[in-house]
Amino acid sequence: MNAVSRVSDFAGRYFALLVIGGASIAFFVPALAGITSYINILLGVVMFGMGLTLSLEDFARVFKRPKDIAVGVAAQFTVMPLVAFALAVGLDLPPELAVGVILLGCCPGGTASNVITYLARGDVALSVSLTSVSTVLAPLLTPLLMLLLAGRWLPIDAGALFVSIVQVVLVPVILGVVVSTFLGGLVRNIRPALPLVSVSFIVIIVMGVVAASSENILTVGPLVLLLVVIHNTFGLALGYFLARLAGVGVAQRRAVSVEVGMQNSGLAAALATTYFGGVAALPGAIFSVWHNISGPLLATYWSRRPVRDSRPEKG
Numbered sequence: 001m002n003a004v005s006r007v008s009d010f011a012g013r014y015f016a017l018l019v020i021g022g023a024s025i026a027f028f029v030p031a032l033a034g035i036t037s038y039i040n041i042l043l044g045v046v047m048f049g050m051g052l053t054l055s056l057e058d059f060a061r062v063f064k065r066p067k068d069i070a071v072g073v074a075a076q077f078t079v080m081p082l083v084a085f086a087l088a089v090g091l092d093l094p095p096e097l098a099v100g101v102i103l104l105g106c107c108p109g110g111t112a113s114n115v116i117t118y119l120a121r122g123d124v125a126l127s128v129s130l131t132s133v134s135t136v137l138a139p140l141l142t143p144l145l146m147l148l149l150a151g152r153w154l155p156i157d158a159g160a161l162f163v164s165i166v167q168v169v170l171v172p173v174i175l176g177v178v179v180s181t182f183l184g185g186l187v188r189n190i191r192p193a194l195p196l197v198s199v200s201f202i203v204i205i206v207m208g209v210v211a212a213s214s215e216n217i218l219t220v221g222p223l224v225l226l227l228v229v230i231h232n233t234f235g236l237a238l239g240y241f242l243a244r245l246a247g248v249g250v251a252q253r254r255a256v257s258v259e260v261g262m263q264n265s266g267l268a269a270a271l272a273t274t275y276f277g278g279v280a281a282l283p284g285a286i287f288s289v290w291h292n293i294s295g296p297l298l299a300t301y302w303s304r305r306p307v308r309d310s311r312p313e314k315g
Helices: 002-013 015-027 030-052 056-064 066-076 079-090 095-106 112-119 124-149 158-182 184-212 214-245 250-261 265-275 278-303
Strands: none
Touching: 002 015, 002 184, 015 184, 015 214, 015 278, 030 124, 030 158, 030 184, 030 265, 056 066, 056 124, 066 079, 066 124, 066 214, 066 250, 079 095, 079 124, 079 214, 079 250, 095 124, 095 214, 095 265, 095 278, 112 124, 112 250, 112 278, 124 158, 124 250, 158 184, 158 265, 184 214, 184 265, 184 278, 214 250, 214 278, 250 278, 265 278
């Protein structure tokens, strides 16, 4: 298991490079587009792995720290969706791309945010709880937000989105939590392998999306990258600003900032592929790369600024 742990650590540390490498290969091998038929299954396994890392305490924390959780969840489901909508309208994006960016914004936080929060000396417990709660709320809030914000570009089947999110996100996460709760010893033994499984499957998902959209990447790829960078930057900045405005501590602001700025891009790519086409899936695929670059950079900066107390940071 030590060898597996080392490989998992390597995969987590070089996740962005692995995604770039996989995407580069897929660009020249269009036949890999067949992977898209299995995206929901792959994502379901990733979400099951996420559930294995959670406990009932992560959900119970909602009642112990209602203010911090409320601030984070509110920011999660307002900042990123509204920034995405503003980008789609302001840049007059074509329908599929507009819907893809908005879908990315309407997804819950990703599990990578927990690691980045730890590296940034943020409140890891809060980060884990925010990921848990936003994931549970996603079947309701993601379709509703898509209906409200993306319906002007393409027809939105909120009911179908709800069912898909329940199937590929909520059910696997709940199963993972149940297994973790009742088979804790077994889970502890396999936990070192979970990052490797998650990274591998996300890389495969991105490869499928890139292969299916290879003809469009040369034309819209640079624009999608620009959109993703702007979207992520605003999410990180506004998440921190709103948390500070709400009066939460410095460590908690960092957790909220990272949680808001780092989306479940695998879910965005999967849903976009199923319902809106390959171009709509590109923002999620490219976001998978970018937020694993911007997140560590921000964490490196914050790690050099120790959290002394809950008062506002100076400078």
